[in-house]
Amino acid sequence: xxxxxxxxxxxxxxxxxxxxxxxxxxxxxxxxxxxxxxxxxxxxxxxxxxxxxxxxxxxxxxxxxxxxxxxxxxxxxxxxxxxxxxxxxxxxxxxxxxxxxxxxxxxxxxxxxxxxxxxxxxxxxxxxxxxxxxxxxxxxxxxxxxxxxxxxxxxxxxxxxxxxxxxxxxxxxxxxxxxxxxxxx
Numbered sequence: 001x002x003x004x005x006x007x008x009x010x011x012x013x014x015x016x017x018x019x020x021x022x023x024x025x026x027x028x029x030x031x032x033x034x035x036x037x038x039x040x041x042x043x044x045x046x047x048x049x050x051x052x053x054x055x056x057x058x059x060x061x062x063x064x065x066x067x068x069x070x071x072x073x074x075x076x077x078x079x080x081x082x083x084x085x086x087x088x089x090x091x092x093x094x095x096x097x098x099x100x101x102x103x104x105x106x107x108x109x110x111x112x113x114x115x116x117x118x119x120x121x122x123x124x125x126x127x128x129x130x131x132x133x134x135x136x137x138x139x140x141x142x143x144x145x146x147x148x149x150x151x152x153x154x155x156x157x158x159x160x161x162x163x164x165x166x167x168x169x170x171x172x173x174x175x176x177x178x179x180x181x182x183x184x185x
Contacts, residue, residue: 004066
């Protein structure tokens with residue numbers, strides 16, 4: 001069934017369409033959840049978060065555009081997983097933007113905000129498909145094999161491009177006075 005038809009049927013209360021969405025997208029959603037919450041959370045927690053994501057789809061199908069379901073699911077999944085970690089007072093591996101940034105001292109909030117902004121600028125200047133690879137790997141928590149399969153690339157090529165992207169990011173930040181240890185990649 002095509003995505004637009006599936007969304008229309010879910011929006012009309014067709015539980016069979018939701019079952020089809022669950023069958024098709026559960027592995028994708030579960031992979032994102034696992035990459036965010038395991039460890040410290042267990043498989044039962046992963047399953048509950050996945051269920052929460054599909055409940056949100058059931059409740060909000062009218063807000064999802066055809067052709068954008070996978071991206072919508074990824075964003076909702078990431079938010080649900082982070083919400084669960086926050087409710088348990090556990091920090092996510094990657095916080096609000098894309099990278100975990102560690103600084104001691106009283107100026108931490110200012111330095112982190114500046115570094116996040118510079119990181120966003122650096123990633124935004126990456127050519128395609130490098131930018132998409134970076135976003136998929138660090139923001140959507142996709143594995144290199146999955147990224148490679150979806151983009152028709154070899155996994156080794158994805159890993160090489162990510163390594164080069166990290167090197168460019170380190171150089172970009174280094175030129176602006178940040179040490180390579182400032183960003184945990």
